[in-house]
Amino acid sequence: MAADDAELAHAVIHDLVPGDKLRVTGHLRLPRTPDEPMWLVVTTLAVLETAPELSAPAAVATALIERYGPYVCWFDAGTTDVEVFTEGGTWVGTAPEPNDLGELLEAFEHRQAAGGER
Structure with a gap:
């Protein structure tokens, strides 16, 4: 997952816990070859319900x-x-x-x- 936004990165590391129900928007870049990584670029992250x-x-x-x-x-x-x-x-x-x-x-x-x- 790519996290260029410092606020999103902070929320993922410090605020979220397993079981939180989230809405994540962004885009998924699939690899063109088997050796390339898959990328998830998150633009918004909303906690719908806490665990x-x-x-x-x-x-x-x-x-x-x-x-x-x-x-x-x-x-x-x-x-x-x-x-x-x-x-x-x-x-x-x-x-x-x-x-x-x-x-x-x-x-x-x-x-x-x-x-x-x-």
Whole structure:
């Protein structure tokens, strides 16, 4: 990523955290040959939503938050369980392992389409 703008570079290095929902505009320059690098030139960077706050600092070192569309997934290195919430904070459920996320999200969406929790 090219960061000629000092403010953008500062925001990326100091203000953003994994899990922040961003809107990035700019352009992507694809390589013309396999040996050339790919370039992403960012012209604007906007934080649409900040990542959820974590209360236990030790958990940050062993955990990962990822977004899947409107869902936020909490992966903890100490277990195979994946805790899932909507980006609005609604509890979706726990997948026993990452491979089961699709089934959990599909079941949640079917419940929502049917009019709520069952």
